[in-house]
Amino acid sequence: MNDKKPLIVVPGLFGSMSNKIIPGTGGWSFGLAGMVYEPFILMLETMGYRRDQNLFICFYDWSQHIEHSAQHYLAKTIRYAKQQTGSDEVNIVSHSMGGLVSRAYVQGPTYQNDVDQLIILCTPNAGSAPNYSYWTEGELSVNINGKFNFVHFYMRFYIDYLQRRYSTSKTEAIHQHFHGLQDILPSSYYGNYLINNANGNRRFVEYSKMRTKNPFLDQLNNNRGIIQNRGIPVTIIAGTEEETINYLEVDAPTSQCPDGRVAGAAFTNLGDGDATQHSVFLLEGDHYTIKGTHVEVLYKSENILRSKL
Known part of the structure; x- marks a missing residue:
């Protein structure tokens, strides 16, 4: 056993699966996202980590609000990691939505002063524009490039599943049973992102006047200075040179x-295919960009992670 601080890995949206999310899928695992995260875990093991010894995975119910996941899943995983290792602190490496779960914990009122450093990969800290389409219509109403996109693939699958399970419209099923999606809508810090094209007169729809808002991210970002005040070093890694909806x-x-x-x-090329750089880099900290998709960045971050951990 080495002397590395325990590491908590917090996967992104669709990176956890269990009976709590889809009945019949069994206990907590990566589910179909194993094709994404298992190679990442193996990479961390080459750096001296061992699962359930000093490496712990925070599976969580991403269909629930992010604050719920922070309180009922991440806080519990951190307590378990400290008990198992005897360490007073942990490091967190989080991907995509997992970064928002991590932020909700370290910025929250129940934080136990037990995170040594926070490393965030491809997290849409200001939100993600395509989620407006999913939240309001139950689908992405525009074409994206022909490259396989895990998030959009799974989003279609899960929304179709919700519609069938609850025998209702897609949007009604989402609003009643997929609260986590609302928490990754664009926030005020994303800026105006809807362009009204009525009558050929293009103009931005002002976020302040919109009915579709993200109160969770608005509040989280209003208070993002808490991370620095609590003395938590932050590393933010973003993907770039992938066509991304802006x-x-x-x-x-x-x-x-x-x-x-x-x-x-x-579209912009300053993104990873899912999250734009300007959304990821909303937080202060050490900023890195890696050429690659939302998934590829995980594996291409090895040198950065080795230097930080």
């Missing part, structure tokens, strides 16, 4: 889409 074009509002129905998108 803005959404909308037309007339509907009952489902009160701020406009999605009709198109504007």
Whole structure:
């Protein structure tokens, strides 16, 4: 056994699976996301970590609100890791939504002063524009590049599952049973991201006047200085040079889409295919960019992780 501080890995959206999320899937595991995260865990093991000895995985119910996951899953995993190792502190490496779960814990009122450093990969700290389309319409109403995208693939699968399970519309099933999706909508810190194209007069829809907001991220980001005040070093790693939705074009509002129905998108290459750099880099800390997708960044971050851990 080496003297490394215990490491908590917090996977992203769809990176955990159990009967609590989809009945019949068994105990906690990566589920289909094992193809993404198992190689990452193996990479960490080459760095001297051993699962359930000094490496612990925080599986959580991403269908619930992120604050729920922080309180009922991450805090519990940290307590367990400290008990198992005798350490007073842990390090956290989190990916995508997992970074927001981690932030909700270290910025929250029940924080136990037990995180030595926080490393965040590809986390949409200001939110992600495509989620507006999923939240309001139950689907992504624009085409993305032909490259396989794990998040969008699983999103379609899970929303279809919810619709079948609850025999209702996609949006009603999402709003009642997929609260975590609301927590990764764009926040005020993302900036105006909807472009109204009605009558050929293009203009931004002001976030302050929108009905589709992200109160969780607005509050989390208003208080993001708490991380620095609590003395937690932060490393933020973003992917780049992948076509990523930056803005959404909308037309007339509907009952489902009160701020406009999605009709198109504007892309940027300053992103990983899912999260834009400007969203990931909202937090202060050591910033790194890696050429690669939302998934590839995990494996390409090895040298950075070795230097930090």
